[in-house]
Amino acid sequence: MTDPDRTDRAADRPSSDLMKRETAVEKARQKTAALALEFGKAWEYAPAPETPDHVKLEERYQLFIGGKWMPPKSGKYFDTVSPSTEQTLAQVAEGNAEDVDRAVKAARHAYDKYWGKMRGAERAKYVFRIARALQEKARELAIVETMDGGKPIKESRDVDIPLASAHFFYNAGWADKLDYAFHGRKVRPLGVAGQVIPWNFPLLMAAWKIAPAIACGNTVVLKPAETTPLTALLLAQIIEEAELPPGVVNIVTGAGETGAALVGHPDVNKVAFTGSTDVGKKIQRAIAGSGKRLTLELGGKAANIVFADAPLDQAVEGIVGGIYFNQGHVCCAGSRLLVEESVHDIVVRKLKDRMATLRLGDPLDKNTDVGAINSRAQLERIKELVLSGEREGAERFSAPCELPSKGFWFPPTFFTNASQSCRIAREEIFGPVLTIMTFRTPDEAIEKANNTMYGLSAGIWTDKGSKIFHVATRLQAGVIWANTYNKFDPSSPFGGYKESGFGREGGRQGLAAYLEVQ
Amino acid sequence: MPLFSAPAVNAVAVEERAAALAKRSIKKGAKVAGLKLSISMMDLTTLEGKDTAGKVRQMCRKAVTPMDSDPTLPSCAAVCVYPNFVTIAKAALEGSAVKVASVATAFPSGQSPIAVKLDDVRRAVEFGADEIDMVIDRGAMLSGDYAKVFDEIAATKEACGPAHLKVILETGELGSYDVVRKASDLAIAAGADFIKTSTGKIQPAATPPVTLVMLEAIRDHFYQTGVRIGMKPAGGVRTAKQALHYLVIVKETLGDAWLTPDLFRFGASALLNDVLMQLEKERTGNYQASEDFSKD
């Protein structure tokens, strides 16, 4: 059948028929590409706000130290503001180094006197109490979380609060089983843990930190983020109501200086930090040589890899959930979309249509998908990076949604025509901004995915099982979601490779951060 | 080796998405508007061995005027009956805009020779059916004889003449979303005006995720051709809340253009009364008793 001469001749001759056909195909393609779905107001949802009526916030919150509410030594308080309305919700005490010292002393006292000696089975019951109380107060906590942080109520209601409770449940059960956790190796608690948490999942991060620490027999001084301190203070009330021995958990509110005083305190045995890579490095530097144990959960720039053989409609859901969940204020957000070139256009088209259905607005509305940006400072940072993307020649698309006039808002956005070297492809934006790039082969996808200083998470979308294992093995990332994204569970270890930090939170592995394992 | 291929479906993710859409909170004006819209999309159905002319006439009256006390309510889109009752329904609905749909093609199993099935269709159309709800040959689908499935649909479409063709996939028998998707693509390619989940005789019948998978097939067809295919979940939709959930799925998957009886239908019998109850509740502010609503 093969006749090389003939084939050659055919290839050399410009085929006008072929060209005509190609033109026709291209025309048809353009025509259908112009067909748009309309997501208008044919049947509009009425506002469905969760009512904050029965939520009673205090005007002013003190520090929770040694089981008591104490005014800060500085006498200073700062406002915590709702990012969706810019209204002040409450005043919160600004703890200074003296307050931190009081809190660490209270924690040390509690460790020496009660908690370090208590039988695991008894400790467990206290931790279970906290878990239950979080369930009982779930609605209130969800509303406050949404008011203070700007995230949609459906997320605080369905993700943050239930997971926070689940972390206490999960870790409570470990308290009396630690002897089995490490194959018979002896374990003992570390002592006082100083914990500094971010503003993107305020209560959930408090739970990630406090639950394993106290279940393992440590006592805690926790510093919540200054823009979102309220749910941690409500958690302190729960801990008070659960009658934990005084000083087992201490909450000291404040900003960066308060945190620095905490991690630098000489009587702290263990430091746990979740936040930016920059601050993480500072902490690592600051405590060098101190003998303090350290876990860091830092930034990310995750690649979400979509292969052509993936179920694309579900991949698009994963892309949207990966980057627009919690306004993109997620360290493991799938902020780089690597899509196989052959399906780039259809994926982008589906993505645009999907984004047209995203509802941005009042975070307390149960139908809101995208809430407010957490703070003005964060909004400015997002805007600056988006501007850099435009300057670098990437093509911007933003969901067609109206932004409220008050508060801090940014529409769900993506960039196409971007390259690995763009700032929007390298730097963590921590906002609802996705950078889309293409690849041709699996090796190229892996290479690009790993081409970052971060290594927290990654996504793989393909219908081929063996490809999932092949790619997952080669991705330098601590959490890999295959055919799903942004899933969390207290039994599932979470944490990064490379400059995304070290140590794991969750699961049996998460206990190791709070124990001396011999 | 079958030549026909269709996209795979990620089952967990589809179910997750359908469940997420169920959490839309539809209140007040949106609820009333959605419920009225859903009445206008109903194919009020009776498909029983004990069906009689009396039963069909009563149902037709309810389809035209769902509730006498509220003249603002729309009529249902259609009644759906066996071929034997098409003439009766046609007469009962005279003067109204309510259509007559008839099941055909050896409903519900489809296990008859093609000639019998086509004859079934032609006669129903002759009796006056505006719409034909056919069943596919699930045995052929599952054994990989896609050509047979395709050809039967194409032949049925031809036999329909002016009548609209709804193709019932009987998703409860197809075993996986992958096959549902494949059957959807086949039916659309073969000429279906609507694709429909179920006969109502097999459990599970319509479910939100199955509907979502079929809507995605419709969406991809629209992307490729600009042609809008209709969708009909049937069986298992019994409550107003479920109906609103389906409308949400349609609205957020295909958009405004599909929020019309021309492109979306419910195949249901018990649904209507629950929708009426909820509408009364919205109107009066009080919870209703089921005995207050006519059981036709």
Add this chain to the structure above:
Amino acid sequence: MAGEKKTATSVTGRDDDGTTLPGSAGLPRGGPIARHADSEAPAPRVTVNKAYKMYVGGAFVRSESGRYFQVRGSAVGHDTDPPTVNVPRASRKDVRDAVLVAHNAKVSWAARTPFNRGQILYRLAEVLESRSSELEASLVRGGTDADDAAAEVDASIDRAVFYAGMADKVSALVATHNPVSGPHFGFSIPEPMGVIGVIAPEKPTLLGLLSTVLPVVTTGNTAVALASELDPRTAILFCECLATSDFPGGVINVLTGHPFEVAPIMAKHREVTGIDAWLSDAELRTQVERLGADSVKRAKTHAPRDLEFWLGERQGQGIGWVEPFLETKTVWHPVGL
């Protein structure tokens, strides 16, 4: 360079200008070969001395800098070494080259099956056993007490066997299936980190090197190690064992030189993912941790421990030595049709 901190007493150092640093005088020397022969006796055979080189990428190399330091030691048995021996003094660029080699070796080493890595480690144990008397003599020459030397060599060989059998057990010991609440299958598995920098303890000079390097490589990491400056010759002899075992080049790389020079360079190198530094100088330990922060390095520093610690089967080896240089990778997948 002159006047840098010295911590080891049995080391003599020479800087590029040839100045002998203090701390080297008074060590006994000797050997079976008379070096000033009686003129009437038959002329003694002139021995061939070994040139000591570092082990990088499976080859023995000098320092690119041309720098060296000197060690002395009493010859034991059939030792041909002169009383003073020149050993390469690893430079910044030597560290760079070794890290590059280790980096290039890591993918294929990690991709080998744990069973295969175990086999290679076991082969190393065989080679060590076959050269045990030589290792023992070398230790003694380097200043180790004769009784301790025998115990140290035995323990070193057994340690290799321990980690040979560890390679394919690590997963069973640390991996988990995560029973998440939802329709997903989740598991967490250990993975090697990449290139690990090791500053071996001063003492024990052989067992310390094996005990720190082997747990790192058994899981698929590659290592760049700095041998004890007290007795680099024994470390190099160990490298000869490596070279004649089945270890691929680049998996274990051994430099000789001074911790105060090499450790900070390793700590700063961004391609070095983790560092295991055994340093007697507390300030140097702090420095390593601090410098490592720039790349969020997994930096573990330790003060010296006594021989009993290193010989101990519970303390000197175990899963606890392996874990600090493993990453945990968690994978989720939906369970559905």
